[in-house]
Every structure is written in C-alpha cells, then in structure tokens.
Amino acid sequence: MKTSALIFMSGLVFFTPVAFIYGFLTDFTELVGFPAMLLLGLMAMMIGGGLWLEHRRIGRIPADDLEGEISEEPYEYGFYSPWSWWPLTVAAGGAVAFLGVAVGMWIVPFGAVIAIVGLVGLVYEYDRGNHAH
Template sequence: MKTSAIIFSSGILFFLPIAFIYGFLTDFQELVGFPAILLVGLMSLMIGGYLFLHDRSIGRIAADDLDGEISDEAYEYGFYSPWSWWPITVATGAGICFVGVAVGWWIVPFGGLIALVGLVGLVYEYDRGNHAH
C-alpha cells in the first residue's frame, strides 16, 4: 500500500512542472490545457494522500510483504453467477441509452427501461425459483 501511495503521490512531481511548461509555451492563452494538467497532478497527490492515510490506519497488507505468497491474498472476492443472463440485459439497456445519446434522446427511455428490468432481475435473481437462498 505504501508503494502505491508513493507512486501516486510522485505524479505531482511530473505534472506540476509540465503544466507550467505547457502554460509558458502557450502564453497561458489556452484555457483548458494548463488547468487540466495541473488538476491531474493535484488529483494524483490527492489519491496518494488517501493511500498514505489508509496505509497508516490499516497497517501492512499481504501485498506489502516481499516474501509473500499468492495464497496470502486468497479470500472470497464476491459471489458471481456464471449462468446469469441478467448482465446481458443490463448491458443491452445501457448500450441503447448510449446510442440514444448519439442518435436521438427519444431512444434513452427505452434503454433505461430495459436496463431497469435487467437490474431488478439481477438483484432479485436469487430470491425465487431454483436458486433461492
């Protein structure tokens, strides 16, 4: 965790000088590039600061151990159902929504409705039927 914090925090050392070099080269007339590069540097500092604070609060994790084994990180990541068709329904609805943004806004409610049906089906998939818990 500490290594990740150092890597993210060091982004400010790159992006801050690059932002000012970009600003000088464009005479600070270009109103998007300089603030954007500066904000990327500040964002990397913010993420690095969060990781430093998180490292200080939880201590060493298995990824920090140089002699660690893969089995040290072996824990349950979550429950996934490989036979479920509901993620395809949600993805279809989201895809139709994105097409609606590009083609015409009247398509978005149809995609939203399909995505909502898929989301409800995904959430309640294990409440009824053969796979109820």
C-alpha cells in the same frame, strides 16, 4: 497500500511539469489544458496522500505481500455469478441510453427500460428457482 500511495503520488511529479510544458507550448492562452493538468496532479497527490495516511494508520495489509493470498483478507469480496447474462443486459441498456443522448433523446427511455429489466433480473436472480439461496 503503500505501493498504491506511491503510484498516485508520482502523478504529481509527472503531471505538474507536463502542465507547465503544455502551458509554455501554448503560450498559456489555452484556458483548459494547463489548469486541468495542474488539478490532475493535485488530485493524484490528494488520493496518494489519503492512501499514505491510511497505510500509516493500518500498517501492512495482505495486498502488500507478494506471497499474499486472497483468503488472508479480513473481508469478503462478495458473490459473483459466473454464468449470468443479466450484467450484459444492464450494459446493453446503458449503451442504448447513452446512444440516445448522442442520437436522439427519444431512445433514452428504451435504454432505461432495458437497463431496469436487467437490474431487476440481476438482483433477483438467486431469489427463486433452482439457484435460490
């Protein structure tokens, strides 16, 4: 967690000078880039500060150890089906829906139906049949 905090904190060191360089090159007339880069640096600092405070509260975690194993983590990552086609169906539905936003809103319901069918299939995949838990 300490490494993650330092990586995010370095965003402030990078984005703040880049914002001022960008502002200088555009004579501070471009009203989106300069404030956006400043806010990006501040947001990176905010996330890094939160991670740093969490590191001070918890201490070292197995992810900080170069020789650490996943089994040393105090929680489970969850179960992921290795041969499931349902995530691909959900992604295809999302892709069709976003295509509808770009091409025509009449396509969005088709994408939503495909995504909902994929989501229901993904949730209930291990509820019945040969793979039921």
